[in-house]
Each structure stands twice: as C-alpha cells, then as structure tokens.
Amino acid sequence: MALAAPLLRLRLLPLAAFVAVVSLTAAPRRAEAWGKQGHIIVCKIAEKYLSEKAAAAVEELLPESAGGELSTVCPWADEVRFHYYWSRPLHYANTPQVCNFKYSRDCHNSRHQQGMCVVGAINNYTDQLYSYGDSKSSYNLTESLMFLAHFVGDVHQPLHVGFEEDEGGNTIKVHWYRRKENLHHVWDNSIIETAMKDFYNRSLDTMVEALKMNLTDGWSEDISHWENCGNKKETCANDYAIESIHLSCNYAYKDVEQDITLGDDYFYSRYPIVEKRLAQAGIRLALILNWIFGEDKPDGNVIPLQVQ
Ligand code: ADE
Ligand code: ZN
Ligand code: ZN
Numbered sequence: 001m002a003l004a005a006p007l008l009r010l011r012l013l014p015l016a017a018f019v020a021v022v023s024l025t026a027a028p029r030r031a032e033a034w035g036k037q038g039h040i041i042v043c044k045i046a047e048k049y050l051s052e053k054a055a056a057a058v059e060e061l062l063p064e065s066a067g068g069e070l071s072t073v074c075p076w077a078d079e080v081r082f083h084y085y086w087s088r089p090l091h092y093a094n095t096p097q098v099c100n101f102k103y104s105r106d107c108h109n110s111r112h113q114q115g116m117c118v119v120g121a122i123n124n125y126t127d128q129l130y131s132y133g134d135s136k137s138s139y140n141l142t143e144s145l146m147f148l149a150h151f152v153g154d155v156h157q158p159l160h161v162g163f164e165e166d167e168g169g170n171t172i173k174v175h176w177y178r179r180k181e182n183l184h185h186v187w188d189n190s191i192i193e194t195a196m197k198d199f200y201n202r203s204l205d206t207m208v209e210a211l212k213m214n215l216t217d218g219w220s221e222d223i224s225h226w227e228n229c230g231n232k233k234e235t236c237a238n239d240y241a242i243e244s245i246h247l248s249c250n251y252a253y254k255d256v257e258q259d260i261t262l263g264d265d266y267f268y269s270r271y272p273i274v275e276k277r278l279a280q281a282g283i284r285l286a287l288i289l290n291w292i293f294g295e296d297k298p299d300g301n302v303i304p305l306q307v308q
Pocket of ligand 2: 034077078091150154
C-alpha cells in the first residue's frame with residue numbers, strides 16, 4: 001500500500017516535517033482505540049443518520065471489501081498503526097495531568113509537531129474530504145474517510161484524552177473482575193464486552209439497536225446539544241476532546257489506583273457513560289459526513305438529523 005496522503009493541513013505541518021514523522025522505530029504495544037467492537041458500533045449508528053448525498057459519497061469511497069458498509073472499515077486505522085507509524089499519535093491527545101484540554105498545549109506528537117493528535121487529525125481529514133468531487137484532488141479519499149470515521153470514535157473514548165504520565169490509563173494496572181487488564185483497555189473493550197454479555201445476549205447488533213432506541217427515546221432531547229459547538233470554521237473535535245478529559249477525570253480515573261479490582265460498582269456507574277459516548281460519536285460522525293458531502297458546510301445552518 002502506498003503511503004497515505006499528507007496528514008495535516010499544510011499551514012499546520014509542512015510536507016518536509018510530515019515526512020520526518022514517518023519512522024520505523026519499534027514501540028511497546030498499547031491499547032490504541034475503542035476496541036474493534038466500539039468502532040463498529042459507532043459507525044453502525046452513523047450509517048443510520050447519513051443523508052442520501054452523504055450515503056452515496058461514502059458508498060463510492062468505500063473499498064470494495066467493505067461490501068457497502070462503513071462500519072466494516074472503522075477499525076482499519078488500528079490495523080495500520082504500525083505500518084503507518086506516523087499515525088500512532090493521531091488516535092489520542094494527552095494533558096499534563098490536568099482536567100482540561102488545550103489544543104496549543106496538548107495537540108502534538110512526541111516531537112512536538114503541532115496538530116499531530118486526534119483533534120488535529122479529525123480537522124485534517126475533514127478538510128481532505130471537502131475535496132471530494134474535485135478532479136484535481138491528490139488525496140486518497142478512501143483512506144481519509146476511514147481515518148476520519150475511526151478518529152471521531154476515538155476522541156469520544158474518554159481516556160483517549162487522558163494524562164500523559166499514565167498514557168491515557170495504559171500504565172494503570174487493574175483487575176477487571178478477576179482478569180488482569182489496564183485501565184485504558186477497560187474503557188476500550190472490557191466495559192463494552194461485559195455489557196454485551198450481561199445485557200445484550202453477546203450480540204453487537206442487539207446493543208446497537210438498544211442505543212438507537214435510546215437515541216429516538218431517552219436522549220432525543222439531548223441530540224440538538226450534541227450537534228452544536230462554538231467553532232464554526234472547523235469541526236467541533238476540540239469540544240469533544242474537552243468533554244473526554246472531563247469524563248476521564250470524573251469517571252475513568254476517579255477512585256482508581258494501581259492494582260485495584262474494578263467490578264460491579266465501577267461497571268454500573270461507568271457503563272452509562274460508555275453508552276452515551278458511543279451514541280454521541282455515531283451521531284456526530286454522521287453530522288460531519290453530512291456537512292462534508294451535503295450542501296451545508298459547518299459555517300452554514302446545521303442540517304437536522306433524520307434517521308434514514
Ligand atoms: N498512548 C499514549 N497516550 C495514549 C492515550 N491517551 N490513548 C491511547 N494510547 C495512548
Ligand atoms: Zn484508534
Ligand atoms: Zn484506546
């Protein structure tokens with residue numbers, strides 16, 4: 001596979017700097033994202049809320065292997081994170097042990113290149129996808145779409161905006177019931193897996209249906225608040241990161257210390273957060289794609305969301 005299109009908008013990162021980011025250094029394996037299931041859930045929700053125009057554009061951009069379904073490609077960015085080594089820091093952002101996110105302070109890679117974090121990546125791939133339909137576009141828009149769909153999921157996983165010192169909970173060892181895990185993995189995978197086992201008969205589709213019901217039911221009043229943010233020029237990704245660091249502090253890290261056992265108390269109090277973040281990510285991904293591929297751009301009016 002050829003190298004992906006330049007990552008960040010040029011005003012943020014000159015091409016030469018971008019090339020320098022590509023490196024083959026080996027690194028320890030870390031949990032990097034909502035697990036596969038989390039990403040599939042986010043994208044299955046998004047698919048339901050795409051406008052006709054966006055659904056058509058997505059279908060055209062998807063690789064043949066996707067069988068026309070966005071959700072099948074949403075875990076892809078994790079599969080290429082060793083091959084596209086420069087993309088590793090684009091899955092998250094870390095703060096210096098504080099419960100707020102500041103783009104200028106926190107959105108960089110280990111070489112302090114600005115924009116190289118999950119928020120910069122969402123803005124960048126949104127920008128690239130705006131060139132859809134432009135015959136002079138030099139981007140691989142199939143990859144842009146697969147990256148965007150993945151990173152909108154990631155920015156909603158609270159610990160993808162966590163503390164640098166513990167790598168978003170990766171270095172915090174815990175027991176999830178009787179199993180040894182780290183806190184990051186609990187939020188990427190374990191909470192979802194336990195919910196699927198206990199509530200949804202181990203079926204991902206049943207869980208997605210339950211979240212969709214909640215969207216038209218319990219959360220219907222909230223959705224209009226999920227749609228808007230102060231930023232009319234780029235995406236709202238900066239706000240999603242701010243929400244995530246707040247949730248990390250108030251729920252993910254709260255009352256957790258090294259080697260603690262997390263069980264029912266933690267699961268029942270944190271699972272509602274995970275459900276809501278998955279649903280928010282799905283709705284917001286659909287909104288971004290509807291903006292990109294519809295007539296309305298982010299500085300125009302917001303398109304009302306409708307289940308297709
Ligand atoms: N590696 C370092 N920090 C991380 C984070 N917040 N999320 C995922 N992986 C990381
Ligand atoms: Zn990821
Ligand atoms: Zn992760």
